[in-house]
Amino acid sequence: MKYCELSREELLVLKDETEKRYIEFKRKNLVLDMSRGKPNKEQLDLTMDMLDCMKIDSYDTITGIDSRNYGCFEGIPEARKIMGDLLGVDSNNVIIGGASSLNLMFDYVTTAMLKGVCGHEPWSKQGKVKFLCPVPGYDRHFAICEYLGIEMINIPMLDNGPDVELITELVKDSSVKGMFCVPKYSNPEGKVFSDKVVKALAELKPAAPDFRIIWDNAYCVHHLGEHDDELLNIIEYCAQVGNPDIVIEVTSTSKISFPGSGISCIAASDNNIKDILSRMKIQTICNNNINQLRHVKYFGSAQGIREHMNKHAAILRPRFDIVLEMLENELAELGIAKWGNPKGGYFISLDVMDGCAKRVCQLSREAGVVLTNAGATFPYGIDPNDRNIRIAPSFPSVEDLRLASELLCISVKLAVLEKMLTK
Ligand SMILES: Cc1ncc(COP(=O)(O)O)c(C=O)c1O
Known part of the structure; x- marks a missing residue:
């Protein structure tokens, strides 16, 4: 009753x-x-064999670079290929990071604030900076915005994803510079954005030319039932509709192999990748190549991960x-x-x-x-x-x-x- x-x-x-x-x-x-x-x-026990799969004769990558040494700062080619296949993105448009995709998001937004994206003025020099935040959402996304003084605007999550009508209205304001999304098995509701929502987001025409959707695909293969749900490939769709630069996608193997000891990646258009690499070149000589190779040897392919x-x-x-x-x-x-x-x-x-x-x-x-x-x-x-x-x-x-x-x-x-x- x-x-x-x-x-x-x-x-x-x-x-x-x-x-x-x-x-x-x-x-x-x-x-x-x-x-x-x-x-x-x-x-965690599932992937323990990964710790033993590196007793091999050669640690060379497919391009002949010794993964035990400096090199491949954008990630070893075979790791870029697996993560690209997982997301349905060409490996040239994928950069492998360290163990944490949160770190990649933090760096992306921080650099956008300090240096701007793709040649635009730094966000922080353009006055107020606002982000659209689907709610309920992931607390650590909000923490990044709060830390950097970015004003957050709540966007209600509907059954098939965030309220795109409201988003379309709000992006008419040029101080709205970005948006965080967890498009598949969203945190915390476990919702999957419908094709219609993904398309509407990809087709947005924000007033700010340097507006970016941070597409946090953390749960891209993390189904609970027998089948994995389909999420429309936003990077591909953005390219089709002539809006290739609007989205920055990230994911990681934190909940596939080991949280804190997995590999992460960032995927985006040619322009965005070039932009991100120009900063990463300053930031690091290379990430953990041995760990990347370990993941490649253990899983073999994107299908292996699935x-x-x-x-x-x-x-x-x-x-x-x-x-x-x-x-x-x-x-x-x-x-x-x-x-x-x-x-x-x-x-x-x-x-x-x-x-x-x-x-x-x-x-x-x-x-x-x-x-x-x-x-x-x-x-x-x-x-x-x-x-x-x-x-x-x-x-x-x-x-x-x-x-x-x-x-x-x-x-x-x-x-x-x-x-x-x-x-
Ligand atoms: C939506 C979402 N993104 C990112 C992360 C953190 O991922 P990583 O370990 O790759 O930093 C989490 C962890 O819970 C998450 O729920």
């Missing part, structure tokens, strides 16, 4: 019962973490199912929360009754389960409706996840009952 259909007396009884359950949980002295999207040990991701899906799916089943059993009929059923990525996005998300996180934390801070999925850490909570089911063990998600549901009920009863 929906909470809104209950009398005050009935709500009071429910609150009393829920408080008792909550206190029982507190007594368990749990120390659990559902806050960050980290692979679990089982997933096949490997089925193993991750098999480990992750049951964890997501535990949380989703708990939400369904505990909350579905109460009309106090909504959540998505992601087909990929690392998160479940939970919307609770307005004004309750912070309290839910507080109650969970006080009983031993850490969730991502309420508000973190919005610029400046401010969720205007105090509604969204990002759940990360990947890391805890299956048993811990059962406990943690039950406590989460109890915390949701308690926070909502408190709110309804103080009205």
